[in-house]
Amino acid sequence: MTDNALQPGEDGRHITYCRICEALCGMAVTVENGRITQIEADQDNVSSAGFICTKGPNMASVVYDPERILYPMKRTGGPGEFSRVSWDDALADISARLSSLRETWGGEAIGAYVGNPAAFAGMQYDWVLSFLRSLGSTQNYTPSAGDISAFCFATEAVIGPGFTIPDLPHCDYLLIVGANPLESHTSLLHAPRIREDLDAIAARGEVVVVDPRATKTAKRYTHQSIQPNSDVYFMAGLLKTVFDESLVDEEFVAAEVVGADELASVLAQLSLEECARECGVPVVDIQRIARDFAAHERAACYSRLGISRASYGALTNLLLLALNIVTGKFGRRGCSFMGLNPYLPEGFSNRGAENSHGKQRTRTGNLPAVGGHLPATVMADEILHPGEDRVRALLVSAGNPVLSFPNGTRLEEALQSLDLLVSLDLYITETNQYADYILPATSFFERADVPVFSITTMPRPALHYTPAVIEPLGEAREEQHVFMEISRRMGLPNPIAMTLLPEDLWQEHQDSDQLVLLDRAIRLGMFGDQFGDRPGGLSLDLARHHPHGVPIENYDAYQEWRRHARHPEGKLDLWNDTIAGDFRRLRDEGLRLKPGQDQLRLFGRRSVRNINSWMHNVGDLVKGDAGSPALYMHPDDASARDIEDGQLVSVAGKHRAVNCQVRLTPDVVPGSVCYPHGWGHGGASNWSVAKQTRGVNINDIISSDVEDLDPLTGSPLFDGFPVTISAVSGNTARA
Ligand SMILES: Nc1nc2c(c(=O)[nH]1)N[C@H]1C(S)=C(S)[C@@H](COP(=O)(O)OP(=O)(O)OC[C@H]3O[C@@H](n4cnc5c(=O)[nH]c(N)nc54)[C@H](O)[C@@H]3O)O[C@H]1N2
Ligand SMILES: Nc1nc2c(c(=O)[nH]1)N[C@H]1C(S)=C(S)[C@@H](COP(=O)(O)OP(=O)(O)OC[C@H]3O[C@@H](n4cnc5c(=O)[nH]c(N)nc54)[C@H](O)[C@@H]3O)O[C@H]1N2
Ligand code: SF4
Ligand SMILES: [Mo]
Secondary structure (H helix, E strand, O other): HHHHHHOOOOEEEEEOOOOOOOOOOEEEEEOOOEEEEEEEOOOEEEEEEOOOOOHHHHHHHHHHOOOOOOOOEEEOOOOOOOOOOHHHHHHHHHHHHHHHHHHHHHHHEEEEEEEEHHHHHHOHHHHHHHHHHHHHHOOOHHHHOOOOOHHHHHHHHHOOOOOOOOOOOOOOEEEEEEEHHHOOOOOOOOOOOOHHHHHHHHHHHHEEEEEOOOHHHHHHHHEEEEOOOOOHHHHHHHHHHHOOOOOOOHHHHHHEEEEEHHHHHHHOOOOOOOHHHOOOHOOOOOOOHHHHHHOOOOEEEEEEEHHHHHHHHEEEEEHHHHHHHOOOOOOOOOOOEEEOOOOOOOOOOOOOOOOOOOOOOOOOOOOEEEEEEHHEEEEEHHHHOOOOOOOOOOEEEEEOOOHHHHOOHHHHHHHHOOOOOEEEOOOOOOOHHHHOOEEOOOOOOOOOEEEOOHHHHHHOOOOOOEEOOOOOOOOOOHHHHHHHHHHHHHHOOOHHHHHHHHHOOOOOOOOOOOHHHHHHHHHHOOOHHHHHHOOOEEEEEHOOOOOOOEEEEOOOOHHHHHHHOOOOOOOEEEEOOHHHHHHHHHHHOOOOOOOOOEEEEOOOOOOOOOOOOOOOOHHHHHOOOHHHHEEOOOOHHHHHOOOOOOEEEEEEEOOOOOEEEEEEEEOEEOOEEOOOOOOOOOOOOOEEEEHHHHOHHHHHOOOEEEEEEOOOOOOOOOOOOEEEEEOOOOOOOOO
């Protein structure tokens, strides 16, 4: 029996890939008596070639966790008190209640929050949006404001929706600002063998890592320290140097760019000294990095979370993209370029499309949706704020916003005020303990998949298809089938057909699920087999016969952005009124949340042994220090406060405080402290192992007050929030 011919649950060695994070590492999974008994790296996966991290093999402990929810559950008592119901009863009641709420209050009464793991379940973000659209609702919340909104704001403004990525295989100088790919395994960039990529770039030239902490990535390459929440000044300083020292690629700018003059003229109003003072990077270092960057023909600047959840996160992302563009390091070999989207139809063009930013806004705080995603930062307010059009029912899939966003306590209050809360998850969590229904989702081993979003972030694109490795446990069901069934019972079109097909085909595809429709999209896409007209072209059938992945080669990747360019003449557009307005805000207000005299800037971190809030119930992943995160603090800041290593301290934000243990380390820049998110398990969640860990919920002390958010995205200040640290007597590490 060949590797890929196994049926789900059949004994043997199944080839698949991990979907915990964006690396999508190839896996070889042994199934015996229908159960997963071993998970190893797939040595032949065309992308990960034998790499796997510690979380991947531990996923079996999630699949078979005795605390996993395997049957539909209805709440029959207080938080966390559930009893088993049938799928039919659950779906009948949910559909009827949604229909009745919609009839009484209109579609806007129904909202959704779709969390991080949905990024690896086909097009879940898109078809949930379609589902809401079919109801007449715009209440679509995701973690984007804590993650990609700033990035997406910039890309959509300058080019059009899509993802720009560095050309790792050909780049000689990589400037990484605010990302830690050796521990996060990359984000908005699919490169499972990132360490080898970065080592090769460093051997050819240089990798510079701008980070307030000497992370694993920073330590391995050239580290440039910076103050949290100040990158807007750092990026402005780099660009200013580029303009002042004539490092602009004039030919490229003349041919492809509009708005560079406007950008140059606002930057002229800032001095390099001011930039250096604000970000803590000396003028000479800003100049050196700008010159080195410009001097390398094949250079790229890449960034992720570190610059995105800042007071000017959106503007910073725009400046970063502008740096790549005005130096001519865009759409060229070895530089930054737009990732391929093989699911778009052949001949696709985005010319003349409108920028969606700000077209939709929250009722409370007037914050914009970015790419159709509203900021979860104000979701609690949107539920609690009185009014005819408030959200009264919420569907939560693959998310735990009570822990992942600020002011979880207010969200808990809001969730309890809803008429209907439905969750699709693997566990009873801090969020869905309040649900009326918890519907059991499949783990990724229990479903077939193709990477839809990730493929657009691959410098070396490849199509990976995986069948399910095992049958769903208990009565677990795929999210797509649950949403399709609710739509059917409510008399609404199939949300997946709505996402992938023109309206005249919806009826015909009322029962088609996403694999069928994604196959159709890929076959009609620029590399597709065109249903036989282009033999050898892509189809899921082809991918099915190549379980280690099908590389997509022989095309000019660097020109992909032209299909996505919104500008009527296909230009890269660096200027608009929103950007001008944000520069005025910077000039008039500066950094609003600067720390006071005795305050420090709190920022976050990720470690290889955990993922956001949800693998903490796996004993092996939370042993020792891994289950007891500490507040990193510089020894100078500690001695100024009479704080010793290992001591319990209070970390006070604007409204609340938490207590945690301090670890002194010179790795964090003086003036800052560092603590990870996703901890503080409690309430009536059924994560008994996770509840024994000693981490606290750091989001308790970060503000979601509207005046503390980036007005262009609604992003909270996850990195750089001013906090006051003081010693606590006593010996418990729990707040
Ligand atoms: N302070 C601070 N806060 C942050 C961040 C930070 O850096 N600092 N990071 C932010 C970022 S980048 C993100 S993406 C968010 C994450 O925010 P969320 O997406 O809200 O939270 P997760 O912890 O990823 O929760 C995922 C949930 O999905 C469940 N789950 C796992 N697999 C599946 C599946 O296949 N199907 C279903 N239906 N459920 C599944 C898990 O049990 C868990 O309950 O957190 C944000 N919050
Ligand atoms: N092991 C593991 N992997 C993960 C996750 C996880 O929880 N655990 N989460 C996944 C998710 S949801 C995401 S979105 C990605 C994120 O992927 P990354 O963005 O690569 O992950 P982070 O470790 O948050 O990296 C952000 C870096 O920015 C730095 N930083 C903080 N503040 C600032 C600042 O003001 N300026 C600058 N220049 N740098 C700053 C931090 O010190 C950190 O090193 O990771 C994914 N991968
Ligand atoms: S890096 Fe780890 S968690 Fe991420 S895809 Fe690979 S094995 Fe899974
Ligand atoms: Mo994320």
